[in-house]
Amino acid sequence: MANCFPTGSAAVPDTAHYAGTQRDVGTTTVCAQNGSVVNSPHFNDVHAARDANLTVTVNNTYVQSFARTDETNGCSPNLQGNIQRCQTELKDYLQNKTEDLFQGTKEDGSSILLDQIYTELYITEGGSGQVNSEHEVIELECTKCTGEERKIHLNDIFEALSKEGNPPRRVLTKGIAGIGKTVAVQKFTHDWAKGRVNQKFQCIFPFTFRDLNLIKDKLNLMELICHYYEEATDLETSDYKNSRILFIFDGLDESQLPLEFENNEMCRSLTKKTSVDAILTNLIEGNLLHKASIWITSRPAAASKIPPKFINRVTEVRGFNDEQKDEYFKKKISDRDIAQRIFDHLQSKPLRSLYIMCHIPVFCWISATVLQDLLTHTPETELPKSVTEMYTHFLIIQTKRKHEKDYQDGDKDKDVIMKLGKLAFEQLQKGNIIFCDTDLKDCNIDLKQAAIYSGVCTEIIRKEYGLHRQVSYSFIHLSVQEFLAALYVLENFVICGKNLLAGQRSIKVASEKGEIPIILLHKSAVDKALATKHGQWDLFLRFLLGLSLDTNQKLLQKLVGFEGRHLKNSQETIEYINKMIKKLTFYEKSIYLFHCLNELGDKSLVEQVQKYHSSGDVNKISPAHWSALAYVLLVSNENLDIFDLKKFSTADEVLERMMPLLKVSKTALLGDCNLTDRCCSCISSVLSLKASGLEELDLSKNKLQDYGMELLSAGLKSPNCQLQKLSLRDCNINKEGCWSLASALVSNPSHLRELDLSQNKIHLLDSPSSEHITPPLKEGLKPVHPVLDPHKNNVYNDALKASLFVDDDQELDPLSEVLKKCSLETLRLCGCGITEKPLKCLVSALSSNPSHLKNLDLSRNSFGSQSFSLLLDFLKHPDCQLQTLCLFKANLKLEDAAALASALKLSHLRELDLGGNVLGDAGVIEIAALLKDPNCKVATLRLAGCRFTESGCAALASSLKSNPAHLRVLDLTRNFFKDAGVENLSDFLAEPLCQLKTLNLQMCSLTTACCRILSLALSCCSALKELDLSYNQLMDEGVKLLCGWLQKPQCKLEILRLSCCTESSCEALASALTSNPSHLRELELSKMITKESHLKLRSDLQINPQYKVTVIEG
Known part of the structure; x- marks a missing residue:
């Protein structure tokens, strides 16, 4: 971050003249060449990477709404005049201070107009208040962009997004170091000062936490403003109260203020003297100038200093996307050929890690600086292939500036670098990124002298003026500090025999051959990095290892003056x-x-x-x-949206080691992979990630059991979980697991749209045992705490029952609250042992929230006619939007079919599966009556195994013929209508409006006799794509009759299933399909008479290169 705004002094709070004189004296320079390379929270003379085309994420967390009013209404003319004068002068001043971006240092004069190089910021919805669990750079490398997010322009961050009533008053913008937060602030301020946008704000006052840290005296808000902005000197209390003001506080991560929201005294007066900490907390809470807007920027780790309840919107600056990287290099480097060579170099497969890091503008700037210099001045030099090589060349380029400027000899470059390295390491150990004069003196650094004699200081470390004209320092980016710290530690080990990481004062580091056993230092560094929870030493370790290589050692020796030495082979490391x-x-x-x-x-x-x-x-x-x-795939160009574990191997350990791929995927296919509850904790952690993009998770047919569900539920209830589809089919889940799942889904109901719990004995009406009454369950289902005793199961259940239902006579059902609160569109409960009472509870919950569910599968459950009538009442509900209903093997009878047909007359149903129910002819006739209705739009009808004959088939065909345009799939498998039934169906198939695509007539007692009429009818049905006639006695003659249809051009069949084919049948098929080869892609032949027939058919079809059919022997 950089400071492009003035600083004053808190020493004389009532002297406006002092504030004015200090303004120009206190301006400072922060280097950020060519691409948002600003890391300091100061605003003086911003130096940022050009072309700051960034990515920002926004998350709306409205806590309090504010009415949009014109704050100046009712103001006296005198007040209006004060405000207008202040605004005019303030805009002139801020416009002047924000119009330039500096490439290098202010002393070099390498500035460029902000408007000339700035491109529109890329802002998307997302982000959270979570703290990074990894080093910021490493976390970026181990993740990929998670799809499309809602975009919002930088200048709209204080506007209401769609479906929001009021704009936010308090916005928190997060982003890792060097990502461009301060440049965003500068652009926002500049556009306001130019009168382009956000003119609803009459005044904008930007501050930095770095300056605010230095104010020790008590003062009031008006005095604080005037010390920075003399333009506000004439404003009175009433002016502030009647104006729309925006306060910007940049660099929360650099704040040394305690921000004691709980303990600070309330302050509502603009003239009451108090501490800066109290002023800030009262401003943020809305006690002081409650109409004012607040914008705070911070690195993620410090964002939690502000309680979420005081923030209305969270945004996150995410850096460059791939297109913006390309644009950046082309704008940064005028030579298009060199720019393209740089971009191609970074995009090559072995260097994907470098390319990914270019999401950070500062790394783009360093890469562009290094690669352009090498390609221009030493084109024969091999280009850097690792992060360490890139930073080593960057250091060398900066040291060369001394010689280019022909300064007098002073400290050797190596000495200056080692002093900076000592500063970097000591401050890294303390967790500091900001230093003062004392810190520099402790490292024997005279920055004024060093700036003259070494280009290193002008580009790598920067100084900024704060209040009282005190100076603070920082490296241009945390990664540069880590690089210099690693170099310092390595040099101390090699030259002095000191392992600074192990606390050893002196050790023997040279062997008899003069080799240095670097493994001792490397082990200490590896252990230190692995032991830290948040990865504070991760990038440091990479730099340390890379600097140990001979290639980098030779570079430092040749160009910077480091001593030559031979480090022992790194193979041990x-x-x-x-x-x-x-x-x-x-x-x-x-x-x-x-x-x-x-x-x-x-x-x-x-x-x-x-x-x-x-x-x-x-x-x-x-x-x-x-x-x-996993590493290979992460740094590859492969699309990782879908993670299918079966493509690799199926075991818990494999999934655990491939977990980084799960983090970047949208769909995880983990079904039938021999997983157990062991993997559930890892999956849960992925679901809880702040940047989780996982939308679909299939864990079906794994033995997760109840304990696995308890672990998984922790992730499902996380507010970061974005899961939309969850399949837990056949996972050995019982009642306890179902309760854990219900608790999680109730606490985070907004995203899930599809849930499959089929083939689990979830015992919907059973209560959980006391040992499984977990805190998530209590929180999710919100039991009555005053009477709740987790050790007394009956008391718990009574309380929980009261929380779930108004009617005490209703049974306890864990899924009911899920259905009431969630917006599920698909629910599959096939084979879950649902009987009459559970169905009653289920239907009650569905009826309370009927407008979302589109697909319901209750197959393989047995419930009686009385409870089934309740389901029909739900289907009749005017708000019911059900489109798919699966009741396969649901023990339905004739009377149920009649009632169902009546209930579905005015429904939205598009798919109906009644297979496996003994409906008989009478039941199918009832269903046929429904299909005849012109309002019926059923597209898929499955009546497999319903035991009807030609009588039922005739009624069905008649209804379909009268309303032929909607049906697309018809499954009549395992029924007894024989050839006569097919003859009836042929009338429907021959209808010009028939659009049937799939016809399943497997095991319907068909013979040769039906094949001629079926072939004729199908000749009129050009829409048919799939036909199943397997397990029927068609014989050779019947197959040959069908071949007459297959060879016709109007036949568009893609899948054909037959059985009991002889060699003669196969020859006819080969002949027919060869003459019409363009459509059929799958031919399944079950119960082949001889294997030779199958092989001969396959061989005959392969002769024609146009034919792409797959022959399957069933």
């Missing part, structure tokens, strides 16, 4: 890292360790795994090395 990869149980760290191997130039394991993956022979990969494949 590589072996140690591989050992740690195998041992790690937290597999996210293993991905990071592969980045470390890359810095050491070791790609042996990665290349081996890559070879297996490319050949499809993934079974040769050992479980311990699945992490290597």
